[in-house]
Amino acid sequence: MAAPELATILLVEDEISDATLLRRAFASAHVLNPIVHLRNGDEALGYLAGVGEYSDRRRHPLPALILLDLKLPGMTGLQLLQWMRTERQLRRIPVVVLTLDESPSSINAAYDLGANSYLVKPGDPADVALLVQSIQRYWMELNQPPPLVMGAEGEA
Amino acid sequence: MSDRLVLLVEDDPSDVRLIQRAFNKLQTSVPMTRLTNGDDAVAYLSGEGPYENRVAHPLPGLLLLDIKLPRRSGFEVLDWLRKQKTALRRLPVVMLTSSRHSADVNRAYDLGANSYLAKPETPGELDELASRFQSYWFSLNQPPELHGNAGATAR
Numbered sequence: 001m002a003a004p005e006l007a008t009i010l011l012v013e014d015e016i017s018d019a020t021l022l023r024r025a026f027a028s029a030h031v032l033n034p035i036v037h038l039r040n041g042d043e044a045l046g047y048l049a050g051v052g053e054y055s056d057r058r059r060h061p062l063p064a065l066i067l068l069d070l071k072l073p074g075m076t077g078l079q080l081l082q083w084m085r086t087e088r089q090l091r092r093i094p095v096v097v098l099t100l101d102e103s104p105s106s107i108n109a110a111y112d113l114g115a116n117s118y119l120v121k122p123g124d125p126a127d128v129a130l131l132v133q134s135i136q137r138y139w140m141e142l143n144q145p146p147p148l149v150m151g152a153e154g155e156a
Numbered sequence: 157m158s159d160r161l162v163l164l165v166e167d168d169p170s171d172v173r174l175i176q177r178a179f180n181k182l183q184t185s186v187p188m189t190r191l192t193n194g195d196d197a198v199a200y201l202s203g204e205g206p207y208e209n210r211v212a213h214p215l216p217g218l219l220l221l222d223i224k225l226p227r228r229s230g231f232e233v234l235d236w237l238r239k240q241k242t243a244l245r246r247l248p249v250v251m252l253t254s255s256r257h258s259a260d261v262n263r264a265y266d267l268g269a270n271s272y273l274a275k276p277e278t279p280g281e282l283d284e285l286a287s288r289f290q291s292y293w294f295s296l297n298q299p300p301e302l303h304g305n306a307g308a309t310a311r
Contacts, residue, residue: 092265104301111246111300116270118298131296138292142285144272146265147258 006033007064007140012044012080013037013098014072021125022067022098025132033140036063041075044068045083048090063093064145067135068115070099070106078109085114092146094139159299162188163216165197165233166252167225174279175252178286185286186294189216194228197221198236201244215302216247218293221269223253223260231267238268246300248293 009026013019019037026035038044044066047054054060066084070077077097084090094116099106107118119135122128162179166172172190179185191197197219200207207213219237223230230251238245250271251264264272273289276282 092262094265094271102298107298108243108246108300111248114268117248117292118300119296120298134288134292134296137288138271142273142288144256144261144274146261146272 005061007145008061009033009035009140010044010047010063010066011035011037012039012041012066012072012077013069014039015069018069018121021128022132025125025129026136028129029133029136031132031136031140033064036060039073041072041077041080044080045075048084048087062089062148064148065135065139066093066095067098068095070097070101070110078106078113081110081113081115093148094143094145096135096139159217160186160294161214161216162186162218162220163197163200164188164190164220164252165192165194165225165230166190166220166222167192168222171222171275174282175286178279178282179290181283182287182290186217186290188220189213193226194230194233197225197233198228201237201247215244217299219247219249220252220289221249223251223255223264231263234264234267234269241305243300243302243304247302248297248299250289250293 011019011022013022023035023037036047038047046052047060050057068077068081081095084093084095097110097115097118098121100121102120110118119131122131164172164175166175176188179188191200199205200213203210203213221230221233234249237247237249248270250273251269252273252275253260254275256274261272273285276285
């Protein structure tokens with residue numbers, strides 16, 4: 001990845017109020033990374049695949065981290081995850097599930113499909129701020145991300 | 157089930173000392189069991205040989221895995237783990253290694269590592285790593301179930 005710009009975070013979340021809360025929390029945590037918010041799985045797939053308006057990767061860069069809700073209109077979060085993990089350019093991008101769903105079956109399924117981590121949305125906005133701070137500190141600062149694949153490089 | 161145990165697989169004694177010291181400085185540190193090679197890690201996780209007794213040797217909540225290890229490498233352990241037919245295959249794995257090579261980072265993610273951490277150069281940075289690592293994986297993250305047979309959703 002040659003671009004000096006800050007890595008993009010992709011937020012896939014259908015609830016506008018949740019997305020607004022998360023965006024605000026990122027801003028208060030002084031996260032300067034651009035946050036792209038998409039409202040359903042199909043749109044996220046279009047973005048990640050670089051279809052149509054998203055084909056310009058300078059304007060719509062691949063994200064360094066995906067925060068993925070599970071319950072989405074149309075394609076679900078788990079279906080999106082399953083698809084991503086088969087795509088050469090996308091399969092390594094860290095995916096953190098961020099959902100209200102606390103059921104063990106969803107948690108297990110997410111890990112089975114290759115989620116890197118599973119977080120449950122807190123009810124209290126103050127806890128959302130702490131959660132976002134932890135995400136920033138762990139995934140954007142501490143974790144070594146996979147080098148983003150721009151072309152045909154990155155052979156396994 | 158012991159969600160609150162880290163299994164550290166690291167062969168370098170001085171690295172082990174530094175890592176343990178950093179974790180011990182935390183207010184409440186999650187217990188850590190240490191193994192020195194890849195074969196022992198596989199034996200421990202399978203509950204074989206000296207690790208048969210799960211009361212004495214409980215499954216960890218997370219595997220903290222070096223890459224360069226005697227016998228089986230960290231990659232081989234990870235590959236073995238993700239190919240298991242039981243729920244054990246979901247065990248979160250964080251690589252902790254001195255390598256920052258793209259090829260190693262890529263390979264770790266391809267084999268199903270949950271996260272990849274580079275060993276810091278200074279003790280101060282290692283303290284920070286221990287703190288962030290523990291609070292993220294043991295306070296925030298929801299772990300999978302590791303017991304029983306897993307369904308058909310193999311990756």
